[in-house]
Amino acid sequence: MAEITSLRDAVAQLVHDGDTVALEGFTHLIPHAAGQEIIRQRRRDLTLVRMTPDIVYDQLIGAGCAKKLIFSWGGNPGVGSLHRFRDAVQNSWPVPLEIEEHSHAGMANRYVAGASGLPFAVLRGYRGTDLPKHTDTIKTITCPFTGEELAAVPAINPDVSIIHAQRADRAGNVQMWGLVGVQKEAVLAAKRSLVTVEEIVDELTPVPGQVILPTWAVTAVAEVPNGAHPSYAAGFSERDNEYYAYWDSIGRERDSFQRWLDEKVFGTEAATSDHGEAPLVDADRVRVSRKTQEVAQ
Structure with missing residues (x-):
């Protein structure tokens, strides 16, 4: 049964130094507030897993939380590079970062295998790429029925997975x-x-197209309004495109990033908040999508 708790307490109880941690959300429902709480609690030596690491992982990497990244594609969507990610790979700042790169299909299949209790996944993938030369968790196997050569990738079973969603009930x-x-x-x-x-x-x-995670599948739930910002939560907010452009200037240089950490993550206002980062912009920058909210109701 899931425990209803605060974000601060949930991260303290569930995320430990050295853990393999997945923060998932594809463009939508990205758990930014949880990522910043991990930074605030100064977790170290994490293996971070994510299909599309964007600015939340740029923040975690720049803060020195990660020793390894398992991923498929990485960037600031619609803007450009992740400068803290690049600095860690190229210059080992603030700490060296090991990378393990896969395709989107490979990562998705690895999660499915992990969720299914299987040791690995099989797919027709990676053909025509040089990823198998650089990633030792991509193997070739022969189908025992047809003789076809296929790619095999190990299951992903994180120590802790963190996601953002629209609602939970009190159970x-x-x-x-x-x-x-x-x-x-x-x-x-x-x-x-x-x-x-x-x-x-x-x-x-009920909402059309909904996904329900039953309480027995979840360890903890924390109410964090706007916890996906600057990504969006359908029915509650719209994507803050200006923030993604803004992040490029913050993450580009070490000094500006460190100021952001000190002021917006470790600063007094942020440290006493249970909703992650202290506001960088006026509250009206987080725009409510009335149309989708009406559909949800």
Whole structure:
């Protein structure tokens, strides 16, 4: 049964130094507040897993939380590079970062294998790429029935998976909808899981296309309104495109990034907040999508 708790307490209980941690969310419902709470609690030597590491992982890497990144594609979507990620790989700042790169299909299949209790996944993938030359967790196997050569990749079973969703009820059942990605599989594959949500309600109202994670599949739920910002939560907020452009200037240089950490993550206002980063912009920058909110209701 999921425990309803605060974000601060959930991270303290579930995320440990040296853990393998997956923060999933594909463009939508990215758990930024949880990522910043991990930074605030100064976790170290993490193996970070994510299909599309964007600015939340740039922040974690720049803060020195990660020793390894398992991923497929990395960048600031629509803007450019992740400068803290690049600095760690090229210059070992603030600490060296080992990378293990896969395709999107490979990562998705690895999560499915982990969620299914299987040791590895098989797919027709990686053909025509040089990833198998550089990633030792990509192997070639021969189908015992057809003789076809296929790619095999090991299951992903994080120590803890963290996602953001729209709602949970007071029993800890989680409801999400919209662009879902591999959040469900990441939770089911993990030893422990934390779900931050926009709101906790007495009863979950059905929504077309919803995904329900039952309370027995979730370790902890924390109510964190706007916990996905600057990404979005369908029915609650829109993507803050200006923030992604803003992040490029913050993450580009070590000094500006360190100032951001000191002021917005470790600063007094942020440290006493249970909702992650202190506001960088006016509250009206987080725009409510009334149309999708009406659909959700």
